[in-house]
Structure formats: C-alpha cells, structure tokens
Amino acid sequence: MGISTKFMGFNIKSPIVVGSCGLTSNIETLKKIEQAGAGAVILKSLFEEQITQEMNVNIKVYSANFSGYPEAYNYIQEHTKGEAISNYINLIKEAKKNLTIPVIASINCITASEWLPFVKMVEDAGADGIELNMFILPSDISLSHEDIERLYEDIVHIIKRATSLPISLKISHYFSSLTRFAQKISWLGITNLNIFNRFYQSDINIDTLETIPVNIKSNQDELFNTIRWTAIISPEIRCNLTSGSGVHKTEDVIKLLLAGADTVQIVSVLYDEGLNFIVEANNKLQKWMEQKGFSSINQFKGKLSVKKNKDASAFHRVQFMKYYSGIE
Template identity: 75%
Template sequence: MNITTKFMGFEIKSPIIVGSCDLTSNIENLLKIEQAGAGAVILKSLFEEQITQEMNVNVRVLSSNFSGYPEAYDYIKQSTRQESISKYLDLIKEAKSKLTIPVIASINCISASEWMSFVKKIEEAGADGIELNMFILPSDINLSHEDVERLYEDVVQVIKRATSLPISLKISNYFTSLTRFAQKVSWLGISNLNIFNRFYTCDLNIDTLETYPVAKLSSQYEFYNTLRWTAILSHEIRSNLTSGTGVYRTEDPIKLLLAGADTIQVVSAIYTEGYEFITKANEKLISWMEAKGYNSIPDFKGKLATRKNKDASSFHRVQFMKYYSGIE
C-alpha cells in the first residue's frame, strides 16, 4: 500500500507530520517521531520575542559589571542572540545527521529583516525547508485588513529572496477573506500552506483579578473548523496544503485527505496519546484504503473537497436553523 504524499517538494513516506512544538526541540524525541512513522517533522519555532527576551535578561544580570560601558550591552545582546541561534543550528545539524525524513526549521516572524541572515544559516545547517510561523492577531485598530495581509506577503517575499529552501507558511484563520488571502499568498511561491497555528489564550481569575494562560492543547471540536477550511481551500491554492488542529482520532487524517490536504499535522494528540498515535494513524489509513480499494493517496485525495462534491456544500453552510428546527 502506497501512502506517500507531497510536502514542500518532497515525496514523503506518510502524510502524518509532527508540527512544531516543545516535543520537536530535542533529538531523542525527533528519533521517536521518525521511528513511529511520521513523514516529516517541523522543529520548535525560534521566536523573535524569545531571543530578545533572553538578550534582555542577560543584559540585566550582567549590567552591574559593565556599568558605564554602553558598548558592553551591545556585546552581551549580540552574543546572547548568537547563542540562541547557534543552539538552534546545532539541533538542525544533529537532526539532519540522524534522521532520514525531512526536517523543517521554524521561525516565528513579525519582521522580515530580523531573520534575513539567520535564514541563510538555517540553509547552511542543512534544514530541508523553513516554516514561517506568522502570528499576527489583528487587534491593532490602526491596521486595515490590507495592512495585515501585506505584512504576511512582505515577510514571505523577503524570506523567499533570502533562501532557496522551500517555504511553508503557517497561518491562523483570522482573515477577513481567508480563501482569497490563502490563494494570493500561495501565488507568491510558497511550497506549502499550513492551517492553522494556535494563539496563546488566557482567562481571568476573578479572585486575584489577574489573567492566566489556558488550554495549551487543542480540543477535538476544533477539528471541524480545520476540516471545513481544508475542504474550501484545497482546490484554491497553488501550494501543498498541511491541515491540522484538533486531530485526535485516527480517522481524522483520512477525513482531511478526502477534503484535499496533502499532509496532516499532529501535535496535541501526541501529547495525550504518545508517539504511538502516528503509528496508529498510519495503520488506520492503510486499512481504510485497503477496505475501499484505493492504492495510493491521489486515488481519493480531495474527493470530498467543496469544488469536487456537491454534498460538500454543507461546508459553506453557517446557519444552524434547519439542523435545529424541531429541537425545543
């Protein structure tokens, strides 16, 4: 049974890929991910914010020794930045020397300029591709939707000029017109669109009157949003499509393939079920394909995407009226 699929220009052995998360930041876990049967892995993102924060901590700790020497601050900042970056480059090199599946580096971008030189180093370290984890919550009242979209487009274009590596763009679903944006950005030459990334969420404590973080992992119900957008976007974009968020059951990857995804990203299910989830999802896919008489993924991929299937028009449906009529 052939379950190979396309991802960022590679033919990979399984459509199940492990998304960027804390588990993908060390070599022991990466080896387990490969052994469990994943087709590719995306390393933990290096965050612009994280580097800046580490630089500031070091400056605070060491500043007493260097008071009166402003050039020392620049030195400390620069060396801390180099340290964070070189640790990341070491992880890429080690992963590439020990794994056979594609290893994708991930950077969290807000500004393209910060990453220009780093992207070249990622390429030299041997990464097979770069994922841009772009996290712009459209909360700034001064930014129009065109401004927000332009930020994404600018980053993609600048990074594309800086590297010949294939690029995956990971986005959220906070867009005024997600389909149009996804199509536009796929025309900019990205190899893969990854839906969706996950925002930090917080709650309010009514006793302490403080905020606190909640729900690190996704819920199973988030899957239906992923399924809907996969069915809608898969025929509109030029790049490969990775779909994920809320994939918890072994049949979920099959549904996303039917909706047109090329690959399925899993994270939360691995936190809750362990790496075995990857093996079980591959086994489920193979047994389902055997039962249906499919020999390879192209035999059924996108069969239930909205363009191909009139029943899939329900993915465009947003009103519950008919569904709930009669329920008191």
C-alpha cells in the same frame, strides 16, 4: 498500498507530519518520531520574541558598563543572539545527522528584521525547509485588514529573498477573507500552507483577579473548523497543504485528506496518547484504503473538497441554519 504524499514539494512516505512543539526539540524523541513512521517533522519554533527578549535583558544589565564601548555592547548583543541560535542550529544538525525524513526549522515571527540573518544559518545547518509560524493579532486600530495581510506578504517576500529553502507558512483562520488570502499568499512562492496554528489562550481567575493560560492542547471539537477550511481552501491554492488542529483520532487523518490536505499535522494527540498514535494512524489509513479500493492517496485526496463534493453546501453556513431551525 502507497501512503506517500507531497509536503513542501518533497515526496514523503506518510501524510503524518509532526508539528512544531516541545517533542520536536529533543533529538531522542525526534528519532522515535521517525521510527514511528512520521513523514516529516517540524522542529520546535525559535521565537522571534524570545530572541528580542534575551537581547533586551542584556541591554538593561550591561548598557551602563558598556556605554563607552560600543564594540563590547555589540558583542553582547551578538553573543546573546548566538546562544539561542546556536542551540537551534545544533538541533538542526543533529536531526539531519540522525533522521532521513525532511527536517523543517520553524520560526515564530511577526516581522522580518532581527532574525533575518539567521535564515542563512538555518540553511547552512542543513534544514530541508523553513516554516514561518505567523499570527499578527489585529488589535492595532490603525491597521486595516489589507495592512495586516500586506505584513504577511511582505514577510514572505523578504524571507524568499533571504533563502532558497522551501518555505511553509503556518497561519490561523482569523482573516476577513481567508480563502482569498490563502490563494494570494500561495502565489508568492511558498511551497506549503499549514492550517492552522494555535495560540496562547487566556482565561480570568475571578479569585486572584489574574489572567491565566488555558487550553494549551487542542480538543477534537476544533477538527470541524479545520475540515471545513481544508475543503474550501485546498482547491484554490498553488502549493501543498498541511491541515491540522483538533486531530485526535486516526479517522481524523483520513477526513482531512478527503477534504483535500496533502499532509496532516499532529501535536496534542502525541502528548495525550504517545508516539504510537503515528503507527496506528498509518496502519488504519492503509487498512481503510484497502477496504475502499484506493491504492494511493491521490486517488481520494480532495474527494470531499468544496469543488469535488456534490454536497459541498454542508460546509457552508446555510446548512447550519437548516439544522438549527429543526431543534426546539
């Protein structure tokens, strides 16, 4: 019974991809993730913001002393950048030394400037690919949706020129025309689209009058949005599709494959239930395939996508109206 599938153009032995998170920043946990049976792993993101912040701190502290010594100033800038990067590069090298599954580096970015030279370092360190975790908050009133979409496209173009590594783009569902955008961006030569990323969410504490972070981890209600968009987007794009956000049961993996995902990304459930979830998901998937008479993922992948599902209207809003109108 084969549960192999495609991810970023690679053949991988399981559709379970462990997404970028704290668990994937540690070599011992990475080894356990592979032993548990994950098909691929995406390392914890290197945050563009984090690098910039590090540099700014040093600029403030050292700028007075170095005002007459531009080379020293440059050295500090390079040095501070190098620390965040060298830790990351070491993680990639260690992961490649110890793992046989694809190891994907991840960069959380909203521009393609400061960090661009580091893509080459990631490549030289042996990463099998790079994931761009992108979300540009549409809060700038001067930017139209076309302007914002163009930013994503420009970044992909620039990164493609900077590396020959396969590129995965991880996006949110906050686009005016998500399907069209997904299709367009898949034509730019990325090898994988990852839906969806997850944001820092803020709540307001009415006692302290402060904003506070909430919902670091996902909950299963989020799965239905992922199922819908997987079913709609999967037939339209020209690259592999990873789906996730809200996967908390082993059945959820099967649902996303049926909706058309090539691979399923998991994170929160690993924090809640441990790495054994990967073992269970692979076993359950195999058993379910056996019961249904499928000998490969290809035989059922996308069977319930919008293009192949006779009842595809279930994924559209009109069905909601029908159901709600019956509830008094």
